[in-house]
Amino acid sequence: MSSASSPVYDFPGGIYPPENKSKSLRGPIRTTALPPQLWVAVTQPGFAMPLLCVQAGEHVDKGQLLARGSDSAGLLVHAPAAGLISSITEHAIPNASNLPELCVVIDTDAADSNWHKLLPLDWRDAAPDLLVERIAAAGICGLGGGGFPTHQKLHAALQQVDTVILNAAECEPFITADEALLREHAADVVTGCLILLQITGANQCLIGIEDNKPAAIAALRQHCTDGRLRVVIIPARYPSGAERQLIQTLTGKEIPSGSLPVHSGILCHNAGTARAIARAVVYGEQLLSRITTLTGAALLEPGNVEVLIGTPVDFLLQQAGVDQQQLSRLFCGGPLMGIELPHAQLPVTKTTNCIIATTQRELPRPPPMQACIRCGLCADVCPVQLLPQQLYWFARSSELEKAEAYHLHDCIECGACAYVCPSHIPLVQYYRSAKADIRDAHARQQRADHAKQRFEVHQQRVALEHAQESRRRTERAALAQPALPAAGNNTSAQDVVAAALARIQAKKAAQASAPTVGKDEPA
Amino acid sequence: MTPDLLLTATLVLLALALVCGSVIAIASMRRPTGNIPLVDRINHLLPQTQCGQCGHPGCKPYAVSIAAGGAINKCPPGGKTTIAALAGLLGVDTLPLDASHGVEGIRKVAYIREPECIGCTKCIQACPVDAILGSAKHMHTVIMSECTGCDLCVAPCPVDCIDMIPAQTPLQRWHWWQPHNQVLIATDRLPRVRV
Numbered sequence: 001m002s003s004a005s006s007p008v009y010d011f012p013g014g015i016y017p018p019e020n021k022s023k024s025l026r027g028p029i030r031t032t033a034l035p036p037q038l039w040v041a042v043t044q045p046g047f048a049m050p051l052l053c054v055q056a057g058e059h060v061d062k063g064q065l066l067a068r069g070s071d072s073a074g075l076l077v078h079a080p081a082a083g084l085i086s087s088i089t090e091h092a093i094p095n096a097s098n099l100p101e102l103c104v105v106i107d108t109d110a111a112d113s114n115w116h117k118l119l120p121l122d123w124r125d126a127a128p129d130l131l132v133e134r135i136a137a138a139g140i141c142g143l144g145g146g147g148f149p150t151h152q153k154l155h156a157a158l159q160q161v162d163t164v165i166l167n168a169a170e171c172e173p174f175i176t177a178d179e180a181l182l183r184e185h186a187a188d189v190v191t192g193c194l195i196l197l198q199i200t201g202a203n204q205c206l207i208g209i210e211d212n213k214p215a216a217i218a219a220l221r222q223h224c225t226d227g228r229l230r231v232v233i234i235p236a237r238y239p240s241g242a243e244r245q246l247i248q249t250l251t252g253k254e255i256p257s258g259s260l261p262v263h264s265g266i267l268c269h270n271a272g273t274a275r276a277i278a279r280a281v282v283y284g285e286q287l288l289s290r291i292t293t294l295t296g297a298a299l300l301e302p303g304n305v306e307v308l309i310g311t312p313v314d315f316l317l318q319q320a321g322v323d324q325q326q327l328s329r330l331f332c333g334g335p336l337m338g339i340e341l342p343h344a345q346l347p348v349t350k351t352t353n354c355i356i357a358t359t360q361r362e363l364p365r366p367p368p369m370q371a372c373i374r375c376g377l378c379a380d381v382c383p384v385q386l387l388p389q390q391l392y393w394f395a396r397s398s399e400l401e402k403a404e405a406y407h408l409h410d411c412i413e414c415g416a417c418a419y420v421c422p423s424h425i426p427l428v429q430y431y432r433s434a435k436a437d438i439r440d441a442h443a444r445q446q447r448a449d450h451a452k453q454r455f456e457v458h459q460q461r462v463a464l465e466h467a468q469e470s471r472r473r474t475e476r477a478a479l480a481q482p483a484l485p486a487a488g489n490n491t492s493a494q495d496v497v498a499a500a501l502a503r504i505q506a507k508k509a510a511q512a513s514a515p516t517v518g519k520d521e522p523a
Numbered sequence: 524m525t526p527d528l529l530l531t532a533t534l535v536l537l538a539l540a541l542v543c544g545s546v547i548a549i550a551s552m553r554r555p556t557g558n559i560p561l562v563d564r565i566n567h568l569l570p571q572t573q574c575g576q577c578g579h580p581g582c583k584p585y586a587v588s589i590a591a592g593g594a595i596n597k598c599p600p601g602g603k604t605t606i607a608a609l610a611g612l613l614g615v616d617t618l619p620l621d622a623s624h625g626v627e628g629i630r631k632v633a634y635i636r637e638p639e640c641i642g643c644t645k646c647i648q649a650c651p652v653d654a655i656l657g658s659a660k661h662m663h664t665v666i667m668s669e670c671t672g673c674d675l676c677v678a679p680c681p682v683d684c685i686d687m688i689p690a691q692t693p694l695q696r697w698h699w700w701q702p703h704n705q706v707l708i709a710t711d712r713l714p715r716v717r718v
Contacts, residue, residue: 097697369702426702436698451571451671454652
């Protein structure tokens with residue numbers, strides 16, 4: 001409960017970018033009007049194609065299941081509002097590739113019908129399995145940005161962890177969704193933490209929050225009455241909210257490379273996820289909306305909004321009063337780890353925590369990249385203590401083995417190195433591309449090994465078939481052979497030759513007589 | 524120096540040499556790659572499409588020819604990556620791909636236009652990895668996940684119903700590309716915005 005007693009550890013590197021957070025924290029969380037159309041993405045990155053539970057032309061109620069994963073690992077998707085499914089089609093959603101994904105398009109009803117909620121649960125008496133099942137049924141995934149299905153993460157953590165960490169650090173500039181959430185819904189977040197403790201059987205929950213959020217800290221402290229919860233205030237520094245860095249800050253433990261926090265007995269969840277868990281268990285609400293920050297100098301009314309999943313970004317921007325003349329670029333997520341959106345005709349997904357509509361002046365386009373001057377600033381700020389400069393050379397020259405040996409896969413893509421780079425090299429993009437190339441190379445090797453195995457088995461089979469065929473042939477030949485020797489077993493070789501000669505003689509004689517007959521005939 | 528001391532020194536050095544030598548001998552015996560023949564190590568780096576574009580009847584024979592000192596740049600499906608890996612293994616310089624054996628392209632898989640298939644089984648016999656399913660006088664089809672894109676089934680088909688199509692890259696397989704290296708001069712900078 002007290003924060004003074006809990007120690008705070010340090011992690012290496014980090015940067016102090018301008019926060020730009022106050023603009024979106026002026027008012028309370030707003031609720032947006034019901035958009036005329038919702039585009040609900042049903043595919044889940046990294047998972048197999050989901051199974052659709054509805055078809056085009058069907059009317060759905062609020063909270064009705066739209067799609068489920070093809071196995072229990074997948075994420076459930078519910079209708080955020082009642083309406084008619086006008087189509088199920090591929091639609092662009094906010095992702096780095098700009099490739100379209102399968103979306104259910106709902107024309108919403110003007111009058112919102114009632115919400116088909118699940119039955120409320122008394123979580124204090126509920127078994128962990130039942131609670132995890134409920135979280136799966138509510139379609140909850142990590143709302144911090146990862147989007148990994150929460151029930152999957154919890155399955156792995158059952159009886160494995162002793163510490164639950166609630167990530168309320170929110171270190172990236174511009175984003176204030178978690179801070180606004182904690183100011184107004186701290187009770188729900190705390191309930192979510194207690195449910196997580198109940199599920200995992202952990203004995204403590206550390207709530208990590210940066211010291212630049214006093215109002216949120218006060219609200220949290222007010223509701224943290226359970227002795228197992230501790231609010232830990234950490235110094236504001238980017239990227240303190242990255243999972244591994246937050247764990248290091250709160251516990252002093254460094255999660256080993258290639259291992260997950262669960263293996264070290266730690267489970268980390270985002271504040272928004274904790275609230276969604278509380279709403280799902282206590283009120284039976286599916287995850288149909290989330291809190292998203294709308295900010296940027298091109299918006300007249302920046303702020304945090306409770307927005308239905310699938311709401312088009314342009315609808316949100318209009319609600320927040322966008323100045324189309326000033327708008328230069330759109331970001332989804334923060335300016336450091338987020339992605340630039342090509343246009344605003346994209347829906348909000350479960351992981352959209354922030355939309356930034358910037359002007360040319362607020363976030364100017366990075367100047368053209370120049371040569372690396374080997375200043376080493378990137379190595380100073382890397383929170384994982386990698387050697388960004390070396391990795392850059394290796395990525396650039398496609399020396400993938402060396403990049404792997406220099407632990408490229410431990411890079412969390414926080415962008416601190418690119419932020420400090422005086423030559424404006426888009427380092428993270430180099431790392432992302434090299435990581436993907438390494439993954440591709442592994443996949444290629446696997447494919448080659450598989451093909452080799454199949455080829456060898458194929459060759460064995462062909463050789464076996466050949467052997468069988470030749471054996472059958474010899475057997476057939478052996479069966480046909482006895483007819484000749486049967487004439488006389490003790491006929492000597494000389495007799496055979498004599499017989500053959502006699503046959504030839506007879507044939508010649510026949511040929512000699514034939515031409516004379518032939519000559520006569522035509523006449 | 525007394526002869527006694529000399530003898531001791533010699534014995535000590537001999538003992539040292541023996542210990543060090545045996546350590547090195549044991550280490551070299553335990554080396555993981557020590558026992559794998561060179562041909563197999565080369566073969567492991569080849570893409571195993573068994574396409575024969577290198578002029579050898581399969582990847583293993585090509586590996587044998589490389590081990591005997593043959594050129595390492597005759598494998599179009601492997602392309603640059605394979606040449607670099609082979610050069611690294613053999614300690615030789617990388618070479619550009621020998622264009623007489625083909626050009627490096629995107630990964631392709633065979634696709635049978637099923638309505639046109641007459642069920643002759645000729646492609647099944649040609650497939651080196653048993654990736655074609657079907658039987659005599661019945662339609663055949665390619666198991667896409669097993670196809671190596673070797674092209675060997677296309678020529679035997681009497682009705683020309685096999686296409687080589689690019690292997691699908693689903694969204695999950697999309698990935699970032701390297702930033703374009705911009706060649707620029709100082710005046711190419713973006714105009715500064717005045718507001």
